[in-house]
Amino acid sequence: MSLMELRNVDKYFGTTHALKKVSMTVEPGKILCLLGDNGAGKSTLIKVLSGYHQPSSGALIFEGRETRFSGPREARKRGIATVHQDVGSIPLMSVGRNFFLGAEPVTGQWPLRRFDSALANRVAVEQMQAFGLTRVKSGDQLVGTMSGGERQVLAIGRAMYFGAKMLILDEPTSALGVKEASMVLKMMRIARENGAGIVFITHNARHAMAVGDEFCVLIQGEVAADFKRGEKTREEVLNLMAGGEDMAELEEDLEQVD
Ligand SMILES: Nc1ncnc2c1ncn2[C@@H]1O[C@H](COP(=O)(O)OP(=O)(O)OP(=O)(O)O)[C@@H](O)[C@H]1O
Ligand SMILES: [Mg+2]
Known part of the structure; x- marks a missing residue:
């Protein structure tokens, strides 16, 4: 199904x-x-x-x-x-609190219930290590100290941790350098292996072709093309995305990502 x-x-x-x-x-x-x-x-x-x-x-x-x-x-x-592009836009929040944002673990009994930061920090760091973010060693570390790619990985990982079946990723790699982008693409593969259905929004045909199973090209609100991995070359995809225009600009883009 x-x-x-x-x-x-x-x-x-x-x-x-x-x-x-x-x-x-x-x-x-x-x-x-x-x-x-x-x-x-x-x-x-x-x-x-x-x-x-x-x-x-x-x-x-x-x-x-x-x-x-x-x-x-x-x-x-x-x-x-x-997961929005501006994920982790609360740079002064701790990694542990960010991980449980909206789903805080609570300790003690009312009226003493409070955010259990020790538990949150421990789980958040364990999970991040499992996602490959070994640079983050303490849940007290501030989100602002993480790179853009690390924040995306954290956001995808936490969604999976809380049982997401479907992930909608809005331009998760667009503001990132090559290394950072590949870290996020790797995390997407992990989420896929865990059975998530992923919708990956991107302008970047290269990133799409690196991980995509299915492709859907929208032009002026319409599905202009719809195909599976291996059915089209990167050049064909670029042409589709450009709708036949702006090829010079796209060639330039392509050189930058290569
Ligand atoms: N809330 C809204 N009210 C009125 N028009 C809207 C609204 N949201 C989107 N539109 C219009 O719908 C069309 C599609 O916009 P949309 O934001 O979905 O495009 P997009 O593919 O996300 O573009 P971008 O790559 O720039 O983010 C545009 O003409 C936009 O002006
Ligand atoms: Mg948009």
Whole structure:
């Protein structure tokens, strides 16, 4: 059974037709890359997947059932985790507290219940070591001392720890250098091995091709192409993403990532 499916989803904002008859499927244990230029509708699409927006028409099927999420909170409860690009934007928070943000372990009995920072720190550091973030040795360390890639890895890892079935990653590698990006791509592979269904939003065809199982290219709100790993070359993917334009600019981009 697929994890989530959209069937003929349209989304309007007033007269703006942001999504046009979009159909796509998220499978458990697979990485679906969502590619598209600025304004193509990627953010709108992930907001539909994460319960933030309702489709104007069409169906969302989650675990085999047609579903309407009342909001992001319900989607989260059902195991859909969204990791935003600005993850860890509270630099003065400790790693232990950040790990349990919104799910704090509590010690003692009321009225003495308080955040159990010793437990939180221990679990957070154990988990981070398991994700390969060996540089982080103490849960008291501040998030601001971690690199962008480490923060992404932490966010993906914590979502998995709290039982996410589906991960929506919004441009997780776009602001990162090569080493950092590869660390995040590795973490995505770990999440996939653990059975998560992953939606990977990116502008970077190279990153997409490094980990993607399925690909979906959005152009002006429409699924312009939809294919599996190995069915297209990187050049074909770049051409699709560019919609036939801006190839010079893309060649330049490509040189930078190579
Ligand atoms: N809340 C909203 N109200 C009105 N229009 C919106 C809203 N959200 C998105 N749009 C419009 O929908 C279209 C798709 O926007 P969207 O943000 O989904 O694109 P995107 O692919 O995420 O672009 P980018 O790569 O720049 O983030 C755009 O024309 C945008 O102006
Ligand atoms: Mg966007």
